[in-house]
Amino acid sequence: xxTSSHHASETLRQEIGSxxxxxxxxxxxxxxxxxxxxxxxxxxxxxxxLATTNLAMVYLLGIVLVAVRYDRGPSITxxxxxxxxxxxxxxxxxxTWRFGDKQYLITGFVLLVIGIVISTFATRARVASQAALNAxxxxxxxSLLASISHDLRTPLALIxxxxxSLRDEKSKLSEIEQRQLIETMYDEAQxxxxxxxxxxxxxxxxxxxxxxxRQWYPIEELIxxxxxxxxxxxxxxxxxxxxxxxxxxxxxxxxxIEKLLVNLLENAAKYxxxxxRITVAAQRVRDRVDISVEDEGSGIPPGIEERVxxxxxxxxxxxxxxGSGLGLSICRAIAEMHGGRIDAANRPGRGAVFVLTLTAEQxxxxxxx
Amino acid sequence: xxxxxxxxxxxxxxxxxxxxxxxxxxxxxxxYAEAVTAREALSKAQxxxxxxxxxxxxxxxxxxxxxxxxxxxxxxxxxxxxxxRAQESEKVAALDAGADDYVTKPFATGELLARLRVALxxxxxxxxxxxxxxxxxxxxxxxxxxxRVTLRSVDxxxxxxxxxxxxxxxxxxxxxxxxxxxxxxAWGPAKADQQHYLRIYMAGLxxxxxxxxxxxxxxxxxxxxxxxxxxx
Numbered sequence: 119x120x121t122s123s124h125h126a127s128e129t130l131r132q133e134i135g136s137x138x139x140x141x142x143x144x145x146x147x148x149x150x151x152x153x154x155x156x157x158x159x160x161x162x163x164x165x166x167x168l169a170t171t172n173l174a175m176v177y178l179l180g181i182v183l184v185a186v187r188y189d190r191g192p193s194i195t196x197x198x199x200x201x202x203x204x205x206x207x208x209x210x211x212x213x214t215w216r217f218g219d220k221q222y223l224i225t226g227f228v229l230l231v232i233g234i235v236i237s238t239f240a241t242r243a244r245v246a247s248q249a250a251l252n253a254x255x256x257x258x259x260x261s262l263l264a265s266i267s268h269d270l271r272t273p274l275a276l277i278x279x280x281x282x283s284l285r286d287e288k289s290k291l292s293e294i295e296q297r298q299l300i301e302t303m304y305d306e307a308q309x310x311x312x313x314x315x316x317x318x319x320x321x322x323x324x325x326x327x328x329x330x331x332r333q334w335y336p337i338e339e340l341i342x343x344x345x346x347x348x349x350x351x352x353x354x355x356x357x358x359x360x361x362x363x364x365x366x367x368x369x370x371x372x373x374x375i376e377k378l379l380v381n382l383l384e385n386a387a388k389y390x391x392x393x394x395r396i397t398v399a400a401q402r403v404r405d406r407v408d409i410s411v412e413d414e415g416s417g418i419p420p421g422i423e424e425r426v427x428x429x430x431x432x433x434x435x436x437x438x439x440x441g442s443g444l445g446l447s448i449c450r451a452i453a454e455m456h457g458g459r460i461d462a463a464n465r466p467g468r469g470a471v472f473v474l475t476l477t478a479e480q481x482x483x484x485x486x487x
Numbered sequence: 488x489x490x491x492x493x494x495x496x497x498x499x500x501x502x503x504x505x506x507x508x509x510x511x512x513x514x515x516x517x518x519y520a521e522a523v524t525a526r527e528a529l530s531k532a533q534x535x536x537x538x539x540x541x542x543x544x545x546x547x548x549x550x551x552x553x554x555x556x557x558x559x560x561x562x563x564x565x566x567x568x569x570x571x572r573a574q575e576s577e578k579v580a581a582l583d584a585g586a587d588d589y590v591t592k593p594f595a596t597g598e599l600l601a602r603l604r605v606a607l608x609x610x611x612x613x614x615x616x617x618x619x620x621x622x623x624x625x626x627x628x629x630x631x632x633x634x635r636v637t638l639r640s641v642d643x644x645x646x647x648x649x650x651x652x653x654x655x656x657x658x659x660x661x662x663x664x665x666x667x668x669x670x671x672x673a674w675g676p677a678k679a680d681q682q683h684y685l686r687i688y689m690a691g692l693x694x695x696x697x698x699x700x701x702x703x704x705x706x707x708x709x710x711x712x713x714x715x716x717x718x719x
Binding site: 307341346357372398484 | 689700709
């Protein structure tokens with residue numbers, strides 16, 4: 119996944135969030151009144167030092183803050199109440215609604231106009247960013263659809279073709295051929311299933327609705343669970359682990375970190391020759407922990423170490439290895455949700471290494487039992 | 488139990504999934520009964536006295552978890568959950584409601600059959616009122632009467648908590664045991680939400696029983712759900 123677009127979508131999501139706050143009924147008005155109240159309190163103290171006209175500046179600040187965040191209604195409310203409070207409490211004669219000096223009428227009018235103008239511009243900007251977010255989601259949806267139709271068509275064709283051969287021409291097929299067709303159907307169905315769950319994971323993670331269920335995990339348990347989960351895919355490789363003896367526990371969402379490690383292991387199994395070694399290692403580096411998956415394959419073509427994490431990017435799209443092109447972008451999304459990072463590199467001798475870096479926090483105290 | 492073939496009640500609303508299960512079960516020496524709705528499931532679970540029930544969590548008329556709770560109320564028949572959802576919290580909810588194990592769709596029939604065998608074995612032992620005196624799998628042997636744990640015939644010393652965790656897992660050998668259940672059994676209700684205690688002690692247990700604790704063969708992790716001790 120591209121980092122900058124991730125951050126952009128994050129900012130946009132926050133924008134949308136504030137728009138939602140702005141459109142919800144009473145709260146903005148209450149906030150507007152609170153801000154005016156605070157300005158009044160500040161002015162009450164400042165009035166001993168500042169000229170009356172300058173107190174209007176404090177109200178102006180409050181109005182601007184309200185106007186940037188909310189729609190016109192709360193902004194006008196803030197402006198009007200500011201003018202009234204200013205007039206009643208600070209404009210001589212105080213504690214009357216009369217303007218002793220007519221100049222303060224202009225001050226009040228300006229406050230009102232500024233409130234309206236700024237809220238109008240701010241609302242327009244929010245609408246524009248909402249539109250930008252919609253456009254971005256639209257693009258993602260389109261590329262998802264394109265990917266689904268393209269990548270699912272191949273396994274579907276193989277399944278349908280094998281099934282129709284078995285149905286219509288069973289008598290002409292040898293026992294071995296029948297067996298091969300059945301194997302094809304099973305394998306392709308597995309690929310489709312994996313692809314669909316990748317797509318679901320990705321949309322779920324990007325939708326921003328995932329709340330991390332952070333718990334303390336021993337690192338060896340996370341690694342062990344991931345290896346166990348893809349045991350059948352790893353059956354033709356030699357899997358080794360190399361763990362520092364004194365590793366700290368990590369406070370992570372175990373299900374998601376397992377998913378990340380499973381994706382890395384499945385990738386290693388898919389793209390490296392049968393019989394080669396896959397090593398899962400973990401080591402502490404100061405206040406961080408590096409968990410890496412090393413393989414003995416042909417490595418990553420130079421120059422695309424960063425691109426492999428992009429959505430739908432595949433190093434060899436026409437190759438025979440099936441995949442959604444989402445596995446590594448899911449890994450990156452999960453790493454970033456944890457405030458960590460994931461990087462790919464080639465090892466000095468041979469093969470690729472993917473390193474997940476997470477921060478080690480102070481572990482919880484354990485009472486002896 | 489008589490020499491009769493075991494009866495499996497399948498609670499599933501999808502006709503093609505029922506057909507697949509029927510073929511799988513009948514070709515593997517089991518009898519098949521089916522229920523399409525929650526109501527039908529409850530009446531058949533009571534009247535036909537199945538040896539094991541397979542429940543799909545996505546039923547049209549009621550939540551699968553409620554169905555499990557109702558079946559559990561009337562009998563001790565083992566329940567295996569079949570679920571397309573990969574949400575760990577739903578699996579835990581089904582297990583807490585009384586299910587004995589789960590299989591996630593899409594599943595390999597081999598996995599389902601293995602789960603069924605374990606459930607049938609537990610169900611039969613329960614009916615006969617058997618309690619295991621010795622648990623043995625691969626190189627691990629636990630004598631539950633003498634409280635003696637041996638690995639490749641060598642005595643292994645466990646702390647009292649580690650031993651309690653192990654016996655809870657043995658009681659449900661082959662089936663998943665949730666974090667909550669293990670915590671309650673080993674520490675009592677006070678620490679029921681302190682999952683890190685459990686993880687630390689399970690790590691200790693693995694260091695004593697597993698050749699490579701990062702690639703366990705006896706004590707498997709079901710992340711987000713619990714642990715499973717293998718039994719075959």
